[in-house]
Amino acid sequence: MRIKGSKWFPTVAVAALLIGIAGCTKNFEELNTNPGGVSDDEANADYTLIRSFLAQAQRNVIYEGTGDYQLANNLTSDAYAGYLAIEQVFEGNSNNLTYRIVPVWTDAIWNNHYILNMSPLERVLQSTRENAALQDIFAFSKLLRVASMHRVSDKLGPIIYTKYNQPNETGGVEYDAEPDLFNAYFADLDTAMNIFKGLQGEAVSTAMSLSDIGFTSDNYTHLLKVTNTLRLRLAMRLSKVDPELARTQGEKALDPANGGLLENVADSWTVALSADHPLNVITDSWSDTRMAAEIESYLVGYNDPRLPKLFRPAVDPVVAGQYKGIRGGIQIDEKSRYDNYSKMQPLEQRMQLMPASEAWFLKAEAALRGWANAGDAKTNYETGIAKSFEQHGVSGELADYINDGTSTPAEYKDPKAIEPGENDVLTGSPYLSTVTIKWDEGASNDEKLERIITQKWLAIFPDGDEAWAEQRRTGYPIQFPVILNYSNGEVNTEIGIRRMKYSRREYNSNSAAVNAAVEQLLNGPDNGGTRLWWDVEDKSF
Secondary structure (H helix, E strand, C coil): CCCCCCCCCCHHHHHHHHHHHHHCCCCCCCCCCCHHHCCHHHCCCCCHHHHHHHHHHHHCCCCCCHHHHHHHHHCCHHHHCCCEECCCCHHHHCCHHHCCCCHHHHHHHHHHHHHHHHHHHHHHHHHHCCCHHHHHHHHHHHHHHHHHHHHHHHHHCCECCCCCCCCCCCCCCCCECHHHHHHHHHHHHHHHHHHHHHHCCCECCHHHHHHCCCCCCCECHHHHHHHHHHHHHHHHHCCCCCHHHHHHHHHHHHCHHHCCCCCCHHHCEEEECCCCCHHHHHHHHCCCCEEEHHHHHHHHHCCCCCHHHHECCCCCCCCCCCCCCECCCCCCCCHHHCCCCCCECCCCCEEEEECHHHHHHHHHHHHHCCCCCCCCHHHHHHHHHHHHHHHCCCHHHHHHHHCCCCCCCCCECCCCCCCCCCCCECCCCCCCCCCCCCCCCCCCHHHHHHHHHHHHHHHCCCCHHHHHHHHHHHCCCCCCCCCCCCCCCCCCCCCCCCCCCCCHHHHHHCHHHHHHHHHHHCCCCCCCCCCCCCCCCCCCC
16 A cells, blocks of 8 residues: 555545535435445545545455454355354354354345445545546446445345435335346446556556555556456356356456456455454454365365465364364354364455456456457466465475376365264265366366366455355355255255345335345345356356
8 A cells, every 4th residue: 555645636626526425415315324434524635535435445345344244254155155164153053054044144245245335435436427637536436336246246136236326206226137237337347447548557646546555556557457357257257147248248358458457466456454354353363263174175185285374273182283174054062162173374454355366267267268368278277376376475386286187175074073974075975076286178168167266266265255156156166065954945955055135124224126126136035045147057168
């Protein structure tokens, strides 16, 4: 993060901005509540208010507040991605991990993640939309809105986006169907891309320097690369449900004339946090999360040199010195049973939004699908692994790893399981992948895709949001089913959970709209078993 002093832009712009912000508070108070306890009176020539809004939005692309991160991420996507599990007996062990969705937990996705991003970003967009001097801030806000809201819609499905703060004749605010959401996301990314392209090569404004808490360069090229990589991520999400649109948008992202993708570890998109990383608090101070069985299986089976960089050995006497994870959805009688299994290594005080390695794996899949300007799948795949190794400081072991054609994910066995054998996933099990690391040009496209997604899953840790979305899209990495399913038949144990429920706040304050969204826009009832639009049943390549 770079700080260049307190003066931002001309006084005329200040006045216009403050007028615009004040005007944003007139409609639909429930959804546009002034966030973060920051009042309009705090705005001044130093742009305290607008900078606060943008900082809040960046830190809430993945929610930084520890309590709500735990509810909205750690007890949902982090667990469903196969990254982290809980050793705590929450809700009498009848909770999200055993497929009984706990309303107060999942309410945090809407009440905090959604509202605390849409509100500040809408206010910034309204105040900069017509101001020629602030178009970089306008573009940045568009980028942040897509980066944040696609994570919400990836968990819930249809959300309020294009009609935000626009109540209908009954006072409600209508939801967008998922196809319309993706079109709106791409349109917003078009706006951001075109503005950043027009500014490419120019030194960033003081406004942008003070606003972007993840800033890594002296010009707009980095933000352009972030925009393109985010477009490629979202294009790939549609690869099965709308392959034509996926290709069109993917090739736009890959077109070198549009500015390129994230390439080097230094390009990785991260933002500075205002306090300790929430996962550090949840892991150590609260002692509520531990390594998951799936990531143990893959990292241990592959003899992956990133393992000690990501996790600490268990200290439980039964498995001391081993890297030992907890299987999701099992019987847990007391916290002490698994409290001394493997913890995460502490994370720095930054939130990872998009590592450069992800861009290379996206390119690998794009090449596999024959998209223009994607390059060679093998080269992209191996470069993705290389960038991840570089990120974690283990590059010296890269050659042996990428040439390993024999190692496979390890069987999982928990010696502390309450029921004998309930946590065994042994060789030959359909839930234990046999995919190896080394690229095999003669393999089927399905096997190649499994390699790409498995290594991407390892590389983007701990981003459970993206990992869970990709697992639902592709079926990879192969995961273990839960042992206990308390969904009352709503979630199929073999298929696994597909989404979260809408917030009770929406049912109370915007009931007609959310009910219409469920009845007309969602592919089924508002429960954890309903697939999202892009989560098609046939996962074959």
